[in-house]
Amino acid sequence: MSQLAIHGGRPVRSVERPWPAWPRYTDAAQREVEAALRSGRWAISGPFTGEPSRNQRFADAFAAFHGVEHCVPTSNGSSALLIAMEALGVGAEDEVIVPGLTWVANASSVVRANAVPVLVDIDPETLCLSPDAVREALSPRTRAITAVHLYGSMADMDTLRAIADEAGVPLVEDCAHVHGARWRDARAGTIGDVGVFSMQQTKIMTCGEGGAAITRRADVARRLEQLRADGRALGRAPRRGELELEELGEVLGVNLSLSELQAALLIESLTRLDDENRLRERNARRLDSELGRLPGLRPVPSLPAQTQRAFYAYALRVDPERLAGRSVDDLAARLSAELHFPVERVYRPLNDHPLYRPEAAAATSFSPGYRRAIDPKRFALPECDRAYRECIALHHRLLLGDERDMADVVDAFHKVWASDAP
Ligand SMILES: *Cc1c(COP(=O)(O)O)cnc(C)c1O
Numbered sequence: 001m002s003q004l005a006i007h008g009g010r011p012v013r014s015v016e017r018p019w020p021a022w023p024r025y026t027d028a029a030q031r032e033v034e035a036a037l038r039s040g041r042w043a044i045s046g047p048f049t050g051e052p053s054r055n056q057r058f059a060d061a062f063a064a065f066h067g068v069e070h071c072v073p074t075s076n077g078s079s080a081l082l083i084a085m086e087a088l089g090v091g092a093e094d095e096v097i098v099p100g101l102t103w104v105a106n107a108s109s110v111v112r113a114n115a116v117p118v119l120v121d122i123d124p125e126t127l128c129l130s131p132d133a134v135r136e137a138l139s140p141r142t143r144a145i146t147a148v149h150l151y152g153s154m155a156d157m158d159t160l161r162a163i164a165d166e167a168g169v170p171l172v173e174d175c176a177h178v179h180g181a182r183w184r185d186a187r188a189g190t191i192g193d194v195g196v197f198s199m200q201q202t203k204i205m206t207c208g209e210g211g212a213a214i215t216r217r218a219d220v221a222r223r224l225e226q227l228r229a230d231g232r233a234l235g236r237a238p239r240r241g242e243l244e245l246e247e248l249g250e251v252l253g254v255n256l257s258l259s260e261l262q263a264a265l266l267i268e269s270l271t272r273l274d275d276e277n278r279l280r281e282r283n284a285r286r287l288d289s290e291l292g293r294l295p296g297l298r299p300v301p302s303l304p305a306q307t308q309r310a311f312y313a314y315a316l317r318v319d320p321e322r323l324a325g326r327s328v329d330d331l332a333a334r335l336s337a338e339l340h341f342p343v344e345r346v347y348r349p350l351n352d353h354p355l356y357r358p359e360a361a362a363a364t365s366f367s368p369g370y371r372r373a374i375d376p377k378r379f380a381l382p383e384c385d386r387a388y389r390e391c392i393a394l395h396h397r398l399l400l401g402d403e404r405d406m407a408d409v410v411d412a413f414h415k416v417w418a419s420d421a422p
Contacts, residue, residue, distance in 0.1 A: 004419050005337035012338040012412040019341055019405065022397035023206050029268035036264040044229065044257050045245055048238040054263035056234060061270055062212055065180075066187045066195070070221035071214045073263060074228050077176045077198025079256035080211035081109035084194040085144065086251070087213075087223035088170045090115045093370055094143035099129040099155075100381035101347050101388070102148040104355045106174060111358045111374060114365055115143065119350050119379035127300055127315065127346065127387055128155035131163060138167050148174040149181065149188055151346075151393055152284065152311035153302040157183045157191045172196060177312030179205045180273045185307050189214050194224075199266060204280075204312055204396055205273050207265035210258050227253045280311045280399035283406050287314060290410045294417050296322030300391070313393035315346060320390060331416070332392050338412035341398060346391040349384035351376045 003009030032054075036042070041049045055073050063071040074080040090096055094115040098106045099122055107117040120137045123130040127150045134145060145164050147155040157173075164171040173192035175181070181188040189195020194217075197203075199210030213224050225233040231253045232245035258266075288299045296319030302309055318328060328345055335343040350356045358374040359366075372378075398409065 002415065002419075004334055004416065006334050011340060012415055013340050013408045015340055020397050020400040022395070022400070023201055023208070025265065026268060026272070028271075029265055032264040032268050033261055036260045039260070042260045044234060044260070045232075045243065045255075046260070047241050048244045050240045053234065053244065054260045054267060055258055058258075058263045058266045058270070059212070061267060063214060065270060065273075066190050066214055068190055068195075068214050068216045069218065070216070070224070071212055072221065072224040072228055073258040073266070074211040074213065075256045075258055076200060076209050077174075077196060077203075077211040078105040078109055079228070080196040080198070080213040081105055081146075081172075081174065082112050083224050083227040083256065084172050084196050084213050085109060085113040085115065086227050087220045088144050088172070088193065090143045092365065093141070093367070093373070095139060095141040095373075096143060097129075097134055097137050097145040098350070099146070099148050099150075100349045100351060100379065100384040101127060102150065102174070102350070103176070103347060104350065104353060106146055106148055107350050107356055107358070107376075108361075110146075111361050111364060114370075116141075116370070116373040117350075117358070118142070119376060119381060121381050121383045122150075122387065123156065124383045124386065125301065126153040126155065126303060127151065127391070128153055129160065130383070131156050131159040134160065134163055138163075138169075142167060142169050144170050144172055146172045146174055147192065148176075149178040151177055151300065151313045151315040152309050153300055153315075154178060154181055154183050154188055154306045156303055156305075158305060161191055170194070176200075176203060178310040179203070180277045180308070181306065181310035182308035184305050188310070190216070193217060194220060199262075199269075202312075202395065204276065204310060205266070205269050207258075207262035207269070210262045210266060212258075222248075223251050226251050228256045229253055230255050276400065277308070277310045280396055281309045283399045283401065284309065284311055284314055286406050287409060290406075291316065291413055294413060295319075297413065297417070311396045311399055313344075313395055314399060315391055315393040317387070317391050323390075328389060328392060334416045335392070335412055338415060339408065341394065344393050344395075346387055346393050349381045349388055351379045351381050351384075
């Protein structure tokens with residue numbers, strides 16, 4: 001048996017062979033950014049140049065890609081979440097159901113709207129919001145439900161859509177991990193009332209920092225636009241040199257706009273999203289079949305109704321017996337050393353997360369009742385806790401590799417499994 005790299009043995013992966021890089025860009029992206037630079041218009045609030053803004057071109061392409069009418073690009077995913085809440089009428093002391101296992105933005109954006117994030121447990125199968133737990137958490141004050149599609153799996157959208165309709169509350173889909181995935185052939189983000197995306201650097205479609213909200217609902221889109229641009233919306237037919245933004249002022253907005261340079265990058269990256277997703281899916285399927293054979297190791301699956309996967313990360317669950325008293329951190333460290341690639345744990349549950357501190361929110365009105373309502377410790381999240389103890393995740397750039405890369409991943413797991421005394 002060969003010695004583990006973490007103990008000074010020879011790693012499976014040679015340091016000389018790099019993993020695929022992320023973010024990536026093409027010559028076409030470079031040309032698009034240069035054209036944006038030369039155009040003289042770097043913001044939607046800049047003067048009209050005689051051609052459509054790159055924000056508008058991206059919004060039209062992203063809406064068409066999803067088969068919906070409206071897309072509002074934003075400065076990042078968190079701002080898309082915030083304007084989604086506000087556009088749907090979420091306000092002071094309303095409750096919003098949020099999964100306990102996700103990035104903090106899902107809960108913090110609710111607090112920014114002065115509403116109450118109700119943290120709800122996950123389905124251990126997909127790691128996404130559990131419909132049964134949502135049913136239990138509904139109350140007369142529930143004003144929205146946020147489903148987050150996590151790592152590579154979508155939440156059960158049939159059941160969540162039905163629950164939301166029965167309860168008469170809107171459903172928000174956070175698609176920050178799964179741009180382009182499909183549920184019964186409908187794209188992720190089109191089943192909820194609003195679909196929210198992040199295009200931050202690590203995501204599967206990126207311009208460094210960026211985001212978008214999509215919807216079929218014209219009333220919601222009109223509010224989303226104004227919430228993102230100080231109460232203004234694109235849509236005037238201006239003369240060259242005039243502002244294209246029209247002052248509507250129907251809601252109180254702030255400036256959460258995407259720059260034209262970022263929009264240029266997104267226009268190009270959308271053209272390769274489906275191809276890159278197919279490559280990730282093919283590699284993930286290969287890892288599923290090879291790694292799924294190891295005792296006590298199970299790739300996190302998607303539900304049968306998810307007809308296309310998209311991977312922010314490749315997640316696996318390890319049977320605690322297999323860990324033999326060690327933490328999943330130790331396992332992640334062993335695998336990282338074999339692969340020269342960071343193998344990570346999944347999100348820390350939000351009822352015990354160092355960054356989720358709603359009581360420390362600035363500019364929020366705290367009644368005594370509100371202070372109690374937002375206390376994260378009041379929520380029990382046993383399946384989130386278990387996932388945190390048992391799951392690991394590998395960033396999607398690994399899934400952009402070739403056959404030899406995947407063989408190295410499989411070899412690293414085999415080596416660590418063989419060396420681990422049960
Ligand atoms: C990244 C992310 C966000 C926030 O997006 P930013 O662009 O970083 O603001 C929200 N939700 C999830 C699930 C994310 O992964």
